[in-house]
Amino acid sequence: MVATTLPETSDAQSHWDALAAKARWQNRAKNISLFAFLIAVSVPIIVPYFWLVTLAFSASLGGTDTEVLWASIFILVPALIVLWAWAAIANSRQNAVIGCGVISIATAVIYAILIGDKLHLNGFRFLVDPNFNTQNESIVGAQNNPGFSVATFPSVWRAAGNSLFVAGAQTLIVTMVGSLAGYYISRFKFPLRASMLRSMLVLHAFPTMTLIVPLFVVLWFIGLLDSLWGVMFVLVGIELPFAVFIMKGFFDAVPWEVEMSALADGATRRQAFVKVVLPQVTNGMIAVAVFSFIRGWEEYIFMLTFLIKNSNWTMSLYLFFITEENSLGIDFGLVSAVSVFYVIPSLVLYTVAQKYLLQMSVAGVKG
């Protein structure tokens, strides 16, 4: 009887209200669990970097105290949560900006009052002091590692310059050759085109470690062992196939009618390429350039194998030897400071070029 009659209007309304409320709660629960998941997975990534930065500015010589680290976490984590919550509940953009500003300033003040006096730049002395390592020795005694001594460290700027040279030159060559080759493969037919494309991908699948010994021999044979040029060319060879492949994808996305229009409009083949096609793949070129630069900047194995003289050290080798000599309970501050110095260029590049890197995965799919 009850089931067959239609509910009263107000009953029906409350029924719909209940359904709407349920949907709202489900949505909220979904969002909360999503954020919880994201936070949980990002913690293991963020914490080491956080620790690195904190140590770089606070570690004292010879000690391994974690007091500053914990204090920082206890100040910054609640501050971040408050920031996040405020950004979520603020009812206007202006309010959100003002609130976030206030919270940030308050956090900075609290931080300065509680642990400001424990922060120092002592870890960064390697930037200016060529004899930075003697400071350690005067306090904790000379190294018992006979292989390495203070004298083996070149200026950090020299190492950074070497890294910059290798990464920069490699980027230049990879981007230029990759663009030209990608264009050719995308636009022209030639024998073995398909197998060439396939083999380029296969090449990328081999672990580069397997090439170390042959490459060493080859470099020694042609006299480029222990030369920045040698390492640079090796990196070019390793990076190039993938760059060509990515660039081909970008060129494929440029309609050939556009190019043909340019030819009919009076451009030569080269003018059409430079004035019409290239401007449409600049995003791809930037993406390829950023990736190869970071690859060159971070390269370690080839540097360690093919570079010997300390005047040829790159940043990765510099960090490696700093770590070798100072990590055993001696100067975490120095190691962390060098790491921070080393990671900053990559970080800046990634941040600036984010939008291009995202496009690369999109265009690359077309392959």
Add this chain to the structure above:
Amino acid sequence: MARIEFRHIEKRFGDVMVIPDMNIDIPDGEFVALLGPSGCGKSTSLFMLAGVYLPTGGELLFDGHRVNEVEARDRNVGIVFQAYALYPHMTVRENIMFPLRFKKVPPDEARARVLEAAELVQVSELMDRRPSQLSGGQQQRVALARALVKQPQLLLLDEPLSNLDATLRLTMRSEIKSLQRRLGVTTILVTHDQIEATTMADRVICMNKGEIEQIGSPDDLYLRPNTLFVAGFIGSPPINLVDGQAENGHLRAGEGTFDVTGSLPRRVTVGLRAEHMRFGDAGMPGRVRQVEPMGRETLYEVDTDIGTIRVLEAGSTAAHRIDGQVKIAFDRGDTLIFDSDTGRLVPDAHFAANGSA
């Protein structure tokens, strides 16, 4: 402006013969349409004119001069593509200016010509926008302006209206036509759309499988198709084609027998245009199978003794219902009789009497 001639033009890609032997003569200032289904070789012809493909045989003449080997950029040909092919990183102004950059035109004159071209196609308010900020119709106009700014001796239009919506297509159709008349530039339109071809062009070249089926005015192609292919390709709704055999001076199709003047080949196909069919008191009896009101006209499909016949009647309200009994009549002069084996028109054969079973 130029007179364009194809003389025994042949084009093959490797072993694939696309165009075996093509002969066309296009007088200066004419608007010609290359019409045909996809794969018929019309785009290949266009690309040979533009200088993208080299003909593998024959001669291509501009104003009597052989241009086979002349490069695309030296031919002074304007092209408008189906997808417009504007340069996305340039503004409208830069797009239209682009062809002049290679022509050593003094800057003042170049600016004036760009403005003139833009006004011609009514895009002068959009000069600082980029192609991505334009609608399809606007992009189309910019592409036209870019093709016209260099004062080409030949304008090539590759399916220029296919990407536009129906209303815009109508507008652009008449605009391009009047623009061409005003400028007097020799124009070749490539299309698979018979309406586009017949409405815009002075002459239509109907192609099929690399061969020219017929060259003629839109009227010629419609009323006097040379071949079965042309008859079937031109006209909407499509022509009624009825298979039949010659039997002692009569034509037998399905259950019907017709008296015919002229001599017939053994197997024939009769072409009857839907708009030449009419309902009458006498004629072929039939049963209405389908009624499609199309606004100004109504299309009927009628089952008759000789097969299903489409009949187009003026007026939007249907005079007959589905399953209604009707009689179909037509004039003997409107009948087209083709040789089924060769696909060619039998010119002197006609029905002896106006249509009746």
